[in-house]
Amino acid sequence: MKKYITHFLCLLVVVLSACAKKETSEKPNIILIYVDDLGYGDVSCYGATEVKTPNVDQLANEGLRFTDGHCTAATCTPSRFSLLTGSYAFRNNAAILPGDAPLLIRPGTATLPSMLQKAGYKTGVIGKWHLGLGDGVINWNKEIKPGPLEIGFDYSFLVPATLDRVPCVFVENRRVVNLDPKDPIKVDYSKDLNYYPNGLEEPNLLKFKGDTQHSNTIIDGISRIGFMSGGKAALWKDEEIANVLIDKVKNFISQNKKDPFFLYFSFTDIHVPRDPNKQFVGKTKMGSRGDAIVQMDWSVGKVMEILKQNGLDENTLVIFTSDNGPVIDDGYYDKAAQLLGKHKPSGPFKGGKYSAYEAGTRVPTIVWWPKMVKKGLSNALVNQVDLYSSLANLTHQKVTGKDAPDSFDMLSTWMGNTKVGRKTMLEESFTLSVRDGDWKYIAPQTKKTPDWLANKDIAVGLQQEPQLYNLANDIGENNDLSKKNPQKVNEMATLLKNIQDKQTRQNN
Incomplete structure (x- = not known):
């Protein structure tokens, strides 16, 4: 009898272990690497030849690289809003925020981290935020809330806005780091x-x-x-920021490795001002922008190294992408334009950051999870707004009601199980555009072009008349077909209006 009981107990242990392993594989750790202002052509696996990015290239070689991957907007705050809420930013009038703006995502809003919390994840955000903090005028010397902890994150370590905006301090959870109360900010x-x-x-x-x-x-x-x-003791050193953020990533992962975790690692590179660490200065011939790309790649390598050191590399899903397209001269005279050489930050596409053309939102997009993701190349149309519903599927969560109204479950596409992606997609800049397969429609400009935007050396695509392109044979958007095909213009304008008017999630 004891023999049978022993065999039964052994079998039970094996079954429970298998179940535990299956559950773990179904709920991997998730790291979303969100680079700032990285263009489609800024990394070598997407065609760059003047700068080498071996760590990003390794992700691409071992994972799935998308050629038609998009953020939702050609500027950072709107893209970040969409990424975390599954909603197009125009629904909330989201625009580039000043450094002292109130929290854009209001507490109670369904977010990607709050959804993953319900799935049992520990959630953290480290790096650039730029989604506002507080409810009004911020007192930087006290608890700063609401913020990330009120919308689904368990831990946060932030650059509150961007590197080019004050205050130049880190905020950990709700407090400025190293603040001296005798020197208030x-x-x-x-x-x-x-x-x-x-x-x-x-x-x-x-x-x-x-x-x-x-x-x-x-x-x-x-x-x-x-x-x-004020705040002298709390000020950051620009060239040390990458190291500081990596240390925080290392701590977050080591402290949460026993449970599934979600880490939104939001880089400050390669946004201006570009002042990389001395170990990267001179690594390229492109000056500080090229050197910042190398520093970005180093940070990617450190994340992967930390995963391996903690034995988490087999059960972690890594998503690498950018918040918008590239910009060369964005407010500082750092010789980025003069030293560009043969480098093409936008790859074969027109435009860049701020632009309605493809380079505004078409960005490097790589998914890595060797155990589950089918490696290779995908031409499927994918959009970051769909990560909410796709990761909900992965972690067995339901998306209902008005939550994530623009997010579709594209998990099979993200994992490489199908090459079928989105059919339609909205793109936001200083106007609205819409993709329908290979067709691209840019709506007429309705707002005045900001004075500062007129000084950028970027094709922004703002015109008083609609524009129509077929990307199948005009990837550079050089041949406007709107005059030759008014019927298609009307169809696309109607499609855009239908997307604008819908309030709840519908089938793609």
């Missing part, structure tokens, strides 16, 4: 607080000059947008 975006020097009055203090907008308070030899006083 004040932030003002309208008047000089006369505490730190500013770039217009003391250009001799600058590592490199900025345009008028970027010539306010000088921190670490770089002039920023906006004015700041």
Whole structure:
């Protein structure tokens, strides 16, 4: 009898172990690597020849690389809003936020991290935020809320807005890191607080000059947008930011490796101001922008190294992508344009950051999970807005009601089990565009072009008349077919309006 009981217990252990293993494989750790301003042609696996990105290339070689992968918008705040909510940003009038804006995603909104929390995940965000904090005027010297912890994250370590905006401090959970209460922080975006020097009055203090907008308070030899006083002990050092963020990633992963975790690792590279660590300076012939790409690639390698050191590399899904297309000159005279050489940040596409053309939203997109993702190349049309519903499927969560209204379950496409992607997709810039297969429609411009945008050397695609392109034989969007095909223009305009008018998720 004891023999049978022993055999039964052994069999039970095997069954339970198998079930546990199956559950683990069904709920992998998820790391979303979100690079800032990285263009389609900025990494070597997408065609770059003037800069080498071996760590990103390894992800692509071992994973699935998409040639038609998109963020939702050609600027950062809208893309980040869509990524985390599964909703197009125009539904919330989301636009590029100032550094002291209130939290854009309101508490109670269904978000990607809050959905994954329900699935048993520990959730963290590390890096650039730029989705606002607080409810109104922020007191940087007290608890800052609402913020990431109120919309689904268990842990946060933030650059509150962007590197080119004050305050130049880190916020961990709800507090400014290393803040001295005897040296309180004040932030003002309208008047000089006369505490730190500013770039217009003391250009001799600058590592490199900025345009008028970027010539306010000088921190670490770089002039920023906006004015700041106090907080000297809390100020970041630009060239150390990549190291600081990697240390926080290492801590988050090691502390949460026993349970499934979701990490939204939002890079500050390669956004301006570009001041990479000394170990990367001179690694390319393209100056600080090229060197920042190398630093970005190093950070990717460190993430993968941390996973392996913790024995998590076999059960972690890594998604690598960018928040919008590339920009060369974005407010600082860092010689990025002069040193570009043969490098083509947008690859074969027209436009870049801010643009309605393809390079505004078509960005490097790689999915890595060797055990489950079918490696190779996919030409399927995919969009970051669909990660919400796709990861809900992966983790056995239901998306119902008004949650994630624009997010479709495309898990099979993301995993490489099908080459069929989206048929239609909206793209946001300073106008709206829509894709329908290979057809691309750009709606007429209805708002005045911002003065600062007129100074960018980017084809933004803003015109008073509609534009129509067929990407199948015109990938560079050089042949406008709107005059020759008015019926198709009307069809596409109607499709765009239907997307705008819908309020709940519908079939793709």
